[in-house]
Amino acid sequence: MTDAEETAETYDPSRYERPSVTVDVVIFTLIDRELHVLLVRRKRWPYEGYWAIPGGFVQMHESLEDAARRELEEETGVRDIYIEQLYTFGDPNRDPRTRVISVAYFALVRADRQRLRVSEESIDVRWFPVRAAPSPLAFDHDRILAMALVRLRSKLEYTTLAFELLPEVFSILELKHIYEQIFGEKLDKGNFYRKIKDAGVLEETGLLREGRGRPTRLYRFRRDRGDGQFVFRWREARIDAGESHERDLSSS
Amino acid sequence: MTDAEETAETYDPSRYERPSVTVDVVIFTLIDRELHVLLVRRKRWPYEGYWAIPGGFVQMHESLEDAARRELEEETGVRDIYIEQLYTFGDPNRDPRTRVISVAYFALVRADRQRLRVSEESIDVRWFPVRAAPSPLAFDHDRILAMALVRLRSKLEYTTLAFELLPEVFSILELKHIYEQIFGEKLDKGNFYRKIKDAGVLEETGLLREGRGRPTRLYRFRRDRGDGQFVFRWREARIDAGESHERDLSSS
DNA sequence: TCAATAGTGTCTTTGAGACACTATCCG
DNA sequence: CGGATAGTGTCTCAAAGACACTATTGA
Numbered sequence: 001m002t003d004a005e006e007t008a009e010t011y012d013p014s015r016y017e018r019p020s021v022t023v024d025v026v027i028f029t030l031i032d033r034e035l036h037v038l039l040v041r042r043k044r045w046p047y048e049g050y051w052a053i054p055g056g057f058v059q060m061h062e063s064l065e066d067a068a069r070r071e072l073e074e075e076t077g078v079r080d081i082y083i084e085q086l087y088t089f090g091d092p093n094r095d096p097r098t099r100v101i102s103v104a105y106f107a108l109v110r111a112d113r114q115r116l117r118v119s120e121e122s123i124d125v126r127w128f129p130v131r132a133a134p135s136p137l138a139f140d141h142d143r144i145l146a147m148a149l150v151r152l153r154s155k156l157e158y159t160t161l162a163f164e165l166l167p168e169v170f171s172i173l174e175l176k177h178i179y180e181q182i183f184g185e186k187l188d189k190g191n192f193y194r195k196i197k198d199a200g201v202l203e204e205t206g207l208l209r210e211g212r213g214r215p216t217r218l219y220r221f222r223r224d225r226g227d228g229q230f231v232f233r234w235r236e237a238r239i240d241a242g243e244s245h246e247r248d249l250s251s252s
Numbered sequence: 253m254t255d256a257e258e259t260a261e262t263y264d265p266s267r268y269e270r271p272s273v274t275v276d277v278v279i280f281t282l283i284d285r286e287l288h289v290l291l292v293r294r295k296r297w298p299y300e301g302y303w304a305i306p307g308g309f310v311q312m313h314e315s316l317e318d319a320a321r322r323e324l325e326e327e328t329g330v331r332d333i334y335i336e337q338l339y340t341f342g343d344p345n346r347d348p349r350t351r352v353i354s355v356a357y358f359a360l361v362r363a364d365r366q367r368l369r370v371s372e373e374s375i376d377v378r379w380f381p382v383r384a385a386p387s388p389l390a391f392d393h394d395r396i397l398a399m400a401l402v403r404l405r406s407k408l409e410y411t412t413l414a415f416e417l418l419p420e421v422f423s424i425l426e427l428k429h430i431y432e433q434i435f436g437e438k439l440d441k442g443n444f445y446r447k448i449k450d451a452g453v454l455e456e457t458g459l460l461r462e463g464r465g466r467p468t469r470l471y472r473f474r475r476d477r478g479d480g481q482f483v484f485r486w487r488e489a490r491i492d493a494g495e496s497h498e499r500d501l502s503s504s
Numbered sequence: 505t506c507a508a509t510a511g512t513g514t515c516t517t518t519g520a521g522a523c524a525c526t527a528t529c530c531g
Numbered sequence: 532c533g534g535a536t537a538g539t540g541t542c543t544c545a546a547a548g549a550c551a552c553t554a555t556t557g558a
Contacts, residue, residue, distance in 0.1 A: 017312050018270040021342075021353055060269050060351050064342035088340040088355050090273075090316035099312050101273055101355075103340050173510075191548060193511065213509025214555040425537075443521060445538065465536025466528040 019099035024055030026106040026148035041124035047138035068105040077115040082164040083107040106148040108164040163221040171216040271351035275319045276307030278358040278400035293376035299390030320357040329367040334416040335359040358400040360416040415473040423468040
């Protein structure tokens with residue numbers, strides 16, 4: 001940027017050396033009532049044979065979020081799912097090939113409908129329980145995963161994100177189980193019932209599910225209520241928390 | 253990524269078209285008890301003559317945060333200041349020159365010691381009260397600024413970030429004034445005294461500052477206390493909030 | 505009947521907020 | 532003394548947590 005007479009005609013982008021830019025997507029789901037993360041096994045150097053967070057290069061024509069959604073769909077066949085930007089990792093030597101800056105996203109997909117595909121660059125794709133994920137992962141992906149978990153925990157505390165992990169129809173105690181899974185602590189049943197009902201985010205379906213004991217009432221998430229994602233505060237938020245959403249910006 | 257026999261020797265990074273990567277730094281300070289943001293006036297196309305958030309290209313050898321600190325120092329002469337990553341903006345057409353992905357940071361500098369310099373690419377640098385910043389800014393910088401403000405407000409609610417805006421020694425009511433400035437609402441004096449003292453983050457200096465009425469007791473921020481930044485929760489956190497810090501990752 | 509699971513009621517403690525009060529300076 | 536600014540005390544109300552209780556099924 002030393003040229004004093006730069007215009008549309010004279011500007012030459014090739015003058016500056018450029019890093020590569022990738023998106024990596026940390027994809028969580030709930031399988032057998034336990035939180036899982038999707039990892040791919042690398043086929044090639046570098047980190048050949050290591051498990052990694054799925055990702056790929058950003059195309060010149062697509063936005064970062066589009067790139068993240070494309071990766072997500074390539075790996076799981078899932079579209080229209082919750083996704084948000086997590087953090088951008090850009091240490092100069094995080095990838096031995098060249099300078100690579102990676103914009104990390106995290107996504108939540110419902111327990112039911114994913115269909116995994118092994119992509120070109122991988123020899124395997126698998127869901128791992130987050131408590132039993134392989135370590136170390138390729139590149140700085142351990143750090144990315146750790147950060148995604150912090151963000152996920154944090155957001156559950158003040159958003160309705162947990163619903164993104166549940167099927168269409170669910171019981172209150174199933175919802176409670178998700179919170180316990182992700183927070184790693186037991187919650188009081190009575191208090192949970194009280195809070196979730198006071199929040200007014202549930203719609204009674206009238207359905208029951210039979211089990212061993214008393215049948216369970218089933219609910220649906222009321223997407224119409226409140227401001228969408230930030231409908232109720234489960235409890236006082238802790239550290240971290242995610243970056244804002246568009247709707248928050250409008251209030252400033 | 254279709255070559256099956258890729259190794260360190262055969263890998264050719266030039267095969268993929270690459271975006272440019274910049275860092276933009278939203279720099280806040282407190283001048284005359286009011287929150288200000290630093291903007292630069294562009295000398296060249298595109299957006300010639302528009303005010304913009306200072307930033308520049310990331311060099312191949314430096315990390316993103318190093319680049320942000322370098323920009324900060326180039327513009328204000330300030331080093332060793334609070335800085336954190338905000339969000340990465342990467343819409344394909346946000347810059348007419350070429351595909352530019354911008355990693356935004358936000359920084360807080362103390363009221364006292366900045367010394368502005370007009371850099372190569374600018375014709376002016378100025379502090380603007382955030383409530384009277386020019387609009388529109390160049391590129392998508394309005395959006396970046398809005399996001400930085402949301403993040404700043406959010407973080408004040410559960411961190412001790414406000415101290416970064418104050419001089420070494422300050423009074424409790426000065427601190428209260430910062431919160432009021434940034435939240436845009438009046439706080440109760442009694443409740444503020446109670447909370448801030450219970451938090452145990454202040455160290456009495458024994459100093460007094462004389463004024464028109466009763467002299468003010470002056471305090472220092474106890475940097476040793478608690479877990480550094482996240483020492484006390486001013487009040488229940490609202491929406492947004494920033495991404496986590498390293499120390500949070502270690503607990504997961 | 506009991507085991508198993510679902511769901512409710514209530515007491516106590518904590519902390520946020522409102523607001524009135526007291527303290528110490530200058531003139 | 533009064534005006535100005537600093538700093539404290541106290542009451543109320545709402546939400547969070549602990550925990551005991553009741554409900555409804557199948558075997």
